[in-house]
Amino acid sequence: MKIKIDNNTDLNNLFKFVSKGKWDLTKSEEEKLKTLNKKLESFLAACESDIKKHIPEITGFEWTENEIIVYPVLEKFLKAPSISYPLILKTKKDFDLILAVFLHEIIHHNLNCKDFKKMSKGKTYEKEGAEKFGIEDVVNTVLCELLERLGKHFLIQKSQKYLVETYGKNNWFGVAELRKKWNLKIHTLKEIMSDNR
Numbered sequence: 001m002k003i004k005i006d007n008n009t010d011l012n013n014l015f016k017f018v019s020k021g022k023w024d025l026t027k028s029e030e031e032k033l034k035t036l037n038k039k040l041e042s043f044l045a046a047c048e049s050d051i052k053k054h055i056p057e058i059t060g061f062e063w064t065e066n067e068i069i070v071y072p073v074l075e076k077f078l079k080a081p082s083i084s085y086p087l088i089l090k091t092k093k094d095f096d097l098i099l100a101v102f103l104h105e106i107i108h109h110n111l112n113c114k115d116f117k118k119m120s121k122g123k124t125y126e127k128e129g130a131e132k133f134g135i136e137d138v139v140n141t142v143l144c145e146l147l148e149r150l151g152k153h154f155l156i157q158k159s160q161k162y163l164v165e166t167y168g169k170n171n172w173f174g175v176a177e178l179r180k181k182w183n184l185k186i187h188t189l190k191e192i193m194s195d196n197r
């Protein structure tokens with residue numbers, strides 16, 4: 001599997017085209033995108049092999065795609081938060097937060113496999129009481145473990161704050177509990193979900 005940054009800013013040009021010039025990219029915005037792409041590329045140059053290795057080690061699920069293309073887009077083009085399919089990454093001032101969202105979305109891609117879907121079908125992760133855990137909790141629990149393995153422990157709290165502010169508190173609702181309940185340092189998500197531990 002290869003992670004590729006869309007350097008032609010295809011999506012930005014598409015947005016520009018459909019808006020008939022209403023959303024033109026200014027010179028400084030073009031520069032902003034270029035800088036972001038460069039930063040993402042140097043992050044990938046340093047960490048891509050670790051990311052590709054650690055995520056399946058944590059989840060127990062193999063990559064099913066040959067290539068994941070990342071489309072960085074300017075914040076003004078996208079009201080919604082970043083998206084997993086296609087992987088659209090919104091620019092922000094804080095590069096740490098871009099990275100956290102990027103890794104979150106990459107984990108979605110790893111979990112978008114038949115095995116995970118089969119295992120999670122009909123399963124809810126119930127806390128005491130009526131609350132349930134969903135896919136976002138699972139992704140963010142894997143994200144915490146990944147950030148630790150990448151030596152980016154400091155990003156956990158920051159990601160939590162950002163993801164809760166952006167997607168609502170349900171996005172992180174079950175993470176603390178799942179991290180306690182599932183020891184991803186010892187068992188893979190696949191083992192935990194199949195109760196094979």
Ligand SMILES: [Zn+2]
Binds near residue numbers: 136
């Ligand atoms: Zn998500």
